[in-house]
Structures are given as C-alpha cells and as structure tokens.
Amino acid sequence: MTTSSIDQRVSLAVSTVIFALRPHPDTGLMTLWLPLVRRIREPYEGMWALPGGPLEADEDLAASAQHTLERTTGLAPNYLEQLYAFGNVDRSHSDTVGYRSSDRVVSIVYWALVRQDEVARAVDGENVEWFVADDLPPLAFDHAQIVDYALARLRAKITYTPIAHAFLPTEFTLADLRAVHEAVLRTTLDPANFRRQALATKTLVPTGTCLQGTSHRPPALFRFEAGAPTPAPEEQR
Amino acid sequence: MTTSSIDQRVSLAVSTVIFALRPHPDTGLMTLWLPLVRRIREPYEGMWALPGGPLEADEDLAASAQHTLERTTGLAPNYLEQLYAFGNVDRSHSDTVGYRSSDRVVSIVYWALVRQDEVARAVDGENVEWFVADDLPPLAFDHAQIVDYALARLRAKITYTPIAHAFLPTEFTLADLRAVHEAVLRTTLDPANFRRQALATKTLVPTGTCLQGTSHRPPALFRFEAGAPTPAPEEQR
Numbered sequence: 334m335t336t337s338s339i340d341q342r343v344s345l346a347v348s349t350v351i352f353a354l355r356p357h358p359d360t361g362l363m364t365l366w367l368p369l370v371r372r373i374r375e376p377y378e379g380m381w382a383l384p385g386g387p388l389e390a391d392e393d394l395a396a397s398a399q400h401t402l403e404r405t406t407g408l409a410p411n412y413l414e415q416l417y418a419f420g421n422v423d424r425s426h427s428d429t430v431g432y433r434s435s436d437r438v439v440s441i442v443y444w445a446l447v448r449q450d451e452v453a454r455a456v457d458g459e460n461v462e463w464f465v466a467d468d469l470p471p472l473a474f475d476h477a478q479i480v481d482y483a484l485a486r487l488r489a490k491i492t493y494t495p496i497a498h499a500f501l502p503t504e505f506t507l508a509d510l511r512a513v514h515e516a517v518l519r520t521t522l523d524p525a526n527f528r529r530q531a532l533a534t535k536t537l538v539p540t541g542t543c544l545q546g547t548s549h550r551p552p553a554l555f556r557f558e559a560g561a562p563t564p565a566p567e568e569q570r
Numbered sequence: 571m572t573t574s575s576i577d578q579r580v581s582l583a584v585s586t587v588i589f590a591l592r593p594h595p596d597t598g599l600m601t602l603w604l605p606l607v608r609r610i611r612e613p614y615e616g617m618w619a620l621p622g623g624p625l626e627a628d629e630d631l632a633a634s635a636q637h638t639l640e641r642t643t644g645l646a647p648n649y650l651e652q653l654y655a656f657g658n659v660d661r662s663h664s665d666t667v668g669y670r671s672s673d674r675v676v677s678i679v680y681w682a683l684v685r686q687d688e689v690a691r692a693v694d695g696e697n698v699e700w701f702v703a704d705d706l707p708p709l710a711f712d713h714a715q716i717v718d719y720a721l722a723r724l725r726a727k728i729t730y731t732p733i734a735h736a737f738l739p740t741e742f743t744l745a746d747l748r749a750v751h752e753a754v755l756r757t758t759l760d761p762a763n764f765r766r767q768a769l770a771t772k773t774l775v776p777t778g779t780c781l782q783g784t785s786h787r788p789p790a791l792f793r794f795e796a797g798a799p800t801p802a803p804e805e806q807r
Binding site for chain 1: 579580581582625627628629630631632652654655657658659660674676678730731
C-alpha cells in the first residue's frame with residue numbers, strides 16, 4: 334500500500350462480448366456470431382476490436398456495457414452479465430482510444446446474449462461488422478484471448494445452467510432448445526436423449542399449448558422456470 | 571467516450587473474501603468463517619473491513635489477492651478465484667486507505683477457500699480477527715453486501731460444481747465431503763441420498779484405499795477428478 338499505486342495510472346475500460354446465433358455463411362447451420370468494431374485510431378488502427386471504451390466517471394459498470402450494446406447493435410439488454418476483469422500488468426497497455434500509451438488498463442468485460450427474435454432487429458453501429466465467433470480476423474490488444482475465454486465459459490455454462498434461454502423467445506419447443514445447444518457446442522445431439530436430459534433438469538415448464546402450424550403432430554411449447562441464478566447486487570433490476 | 575473519463579479519477583482496489591471451515595463457537599458444528607481487518611484510519615476507523623488494498627501499478631490482479639491472503643493468514647493460495655468487480659458510482663467513494671475521498675473506487679473482489687488441513691496453520695496478520703460468516707459485525711463501506719454476494723455464490727456453486735474440494739485435503743471420505751456441504755449450506759443431508767448424488771456426478775475417483783483407523787468397516791477414500799472448470803487466462807498457472 335505505497336504511494337506508487339496512487340501516483341501511477343491504472344485506467345479502467347469496459348468491453349462487451351455480444352453473442353448472437355445466426356446461420357453460418359457456408360454451412361447454413363446456426364452458429365455463434367459477434368460484432369466487432371474497426372478501430373479508426375492508433376494503436377491498432379484499422380484492426381478489429383471488441384466494442385467498449387473507457388469507463389465514464391459518472392457511469393455504472395453495467396450501464397457502460399448497456400450503452401456499448403446499444404451503440405453497437407441498437408438493442409436493449411436481454412441477458413447482460415459481468416464476465417471477468419482482465420488486468421494483468423503485461424496485457425496491452427493502451428487499451429482504448431483516449432488513453433496515454435503509458436497507462437496500464439484494466440478491462441472489465443461483460444457479455445450480452447441476444448435473443449433469436451431480436452437478431453433481425455439489430456442495427457449495426459458505426460464501423461461495426463458481425464463475424465463468426467470461431468473464425469475471427471486478428472484482433473487488437475488481447476481481445477482474441479478475451480473472446481476465447483467468453484466462448485469457453487459459454488460452452489461450459491450451457492451444460493450446467495439454463496443459459497440457453499437467453500437466446501430463445503419466451504416460448505420455445507424442445508427442438509428450438511436443442512438447436513441452441515447444438516449451435517453453441519458445435520455438435521449434433523440425439524433428439525431423444527436431449528429431450529430426456531432437458532426435462533430432467535426441471536427448469537422447463539410446459540405452457541400447455543403447441544406450436545401453431547400445419548404439422549400433423551405440432552410440438553409442445555415450453556418456457557423456462559422463473560427462478561434464476563443469484564444476480565450480482567449491482568445487476569439486480 | 572469523452573475526456574471527462576480521463577480527467578476524473580476512478581481508482582482500483584483488490585479485496586479478498588477468505589472462507590474457511592471451523593467449528594461454530596456455540597454449537598460446535600462446522601461453519602463458514604472469514605477473517606476481517608480492523609481499520610486503523612479514517613474513513614470507518616475502528617470498523618471491520620475485508621482485507622485488501624489499492625492495486626499496485628506493477629502488480630497483477632491475482633497477485634494482489636494472493637499477497638492479501640498471505641498478509642492476512644500467512645497461507646499460500648489453494649483456491650483463489652476472481653469473484654466480481656464492484657464499481658457502481660453510488661458505492662462508497664473512498665474505499666481504501668490512501669485514496670482521496672473524492673475518488674470513485676472500483677473494487678475487484680477475489681475469493682479464497684482454505685483447505686481444512688491448512689486452517690490450523692493460519693497465522694493471523696496485524697489487526698486481523700476471524701468471524702462466523704453469517705454473523706458479522708457491521709462492516710465498512712459496502713463490504714457487507716460483498717460478503718452476502720460471496721456467500722450466495724458459494725452456496726449456489728457447491729450445488730453444481732465440485733467446489734467443495736477446495737476445502738478438503740487430496741483424499742477424503744464421503745462423510746468428509748458431506749460435512750463440507752452441510753457446513754456451507756447450513757443444513758443436514760441424508761447420508762444415503764448424498765452418497766448416491768455425489769457418486770452420480772462422476773467427479774469422484776475411489777483411491778482404492780480406506781481411512782486407517784479402528785473402525786470395523788473403515789470408510790473408502792476418494793479424490794476429485796483432475797479435470798477442473800476452465801480457468802480464466804490470467805489464472806492459468
């Protein structure tokens with residue numbers, strides 16, 4: 334607890350990894366995408382980076398991530414959660430436009446998951462382009478490492494929490510739910526096994542209605558149980 | 571992304587919630603404890619607070635938490651993980667000794683879990699005292715809220731991850747594992763049900779040996795499977 338920590342600069346940035354499911358351009362299969370912002374200033378001018386920026390002195394952390402989501406996609410947050418704070422000394426020192434290059438930057442990273450019924454409403458912000466999450470161009474700073482971590486966390490979390498609901502509308506079929514798992518995990522799942530395991534989690538509630546359509550045996554609709562994991566105090570809304 | 575965020579001060583602190591299991595002073599039952607540090611300066615002079623301090627400019631985040639653990643308990647980290655960054659504008663503005671009272675402080679909170687065989691080796695640092703985690707004195711700043719969040723996360727996480735292993739030595743009996751769950755969840759668990767559920771998680775490996783002792787039917791020893799959840803890039807050691 335010396336004065337060096339007070340005189341030297343450690344700056345704070347908030348970045349947001351925004352995941353949405355869209356068809357893969359080659360295979361047509363549902364896959365994870367994320368929007369990146371092309372940098373228009375040094376350092377890393379012309380390269381792609383996660384959307385975000387320095388923390389405003391009068392802005393809450395989650396509000397900063399929310400504004401980034403809005404600026405990047407035009408969408409309001411559906412699922413927005415703090416992911417991790419990246420702040421090692423040896424990470425890129427000049428993380429965001431506006432910092433002195435000598436600054437050490439700690440980035441608090443949020444992730445946002447976009448519902449399938451919202452994807453079509455997304456409006457790209459300035460210099461924004463969407464990419465297949467597992468096939469990104471070289472990224473500025475340590476952002477490739479941050480995306481890798483977010484992907485690993487999402488793929489782990491979908492196996493033990495009902496996080497898939499963040500991609501789905503309020504009511505969905507078991508086939509819809511399986512498609513989300515298959516897209517996130519990049520695999521094919523056996524429909525009967527998936528159905529049995531999904532129902533065993535006891536997080537699904539049948540709505541008592543079926544998908545309207547022409548099918549001879551219309552599939553049943555479900556919704557997720559209201560009980561959600563404990564939100565962080567600052568995310569309680 | 572205005573210049574206000576650069577000119578105004580947002581300071582960074584790292585605090586650590588350190589959980590260990592010790593007998594409750596009244597009931598004798600195993601229960602969660604944590605060490606607090608009595609503040610010797612304003613603000614909140616004389617009150618108890620989580621151990622930690624300002625982030626040193628040349629110190630990694632996890633290293634800062636590790637030094638706090640060492641300073642507070644004399645222990646090396648067994649389980650040390652980033653918990654959450656608390657940084658809303660309306661939280662206590664002067665979080666740590668040495669900051670100007672006008673500073674906004676973002677605290678990156680780590681949590682450490684102490685193994686049962688290490689508890690006896692803990693050496694209290696200066697102005698440090700241990701308290702029952704669910705029966706704390708009034709805390710400085712928003713630290714009571716942070717402890718509540720850590721407790722809620724620990725109690726949620728123990729139900730779906732093998733986090734209990736962080737409290738246990740390498741080899742343990744199912745009764746040892748159940749005792750950790752009972753202490754963390756503050757409940758009594760049926761031994762037969764617990765055994766069945768614990769074995770169903772497939773994270774336990776029988777060592778092939780039994781607890782040495784005088785028992786007629788010595789209980790079998792287990793260890794946790796090596797495969798751990800994906801660590802954050804900065805925590806990979």
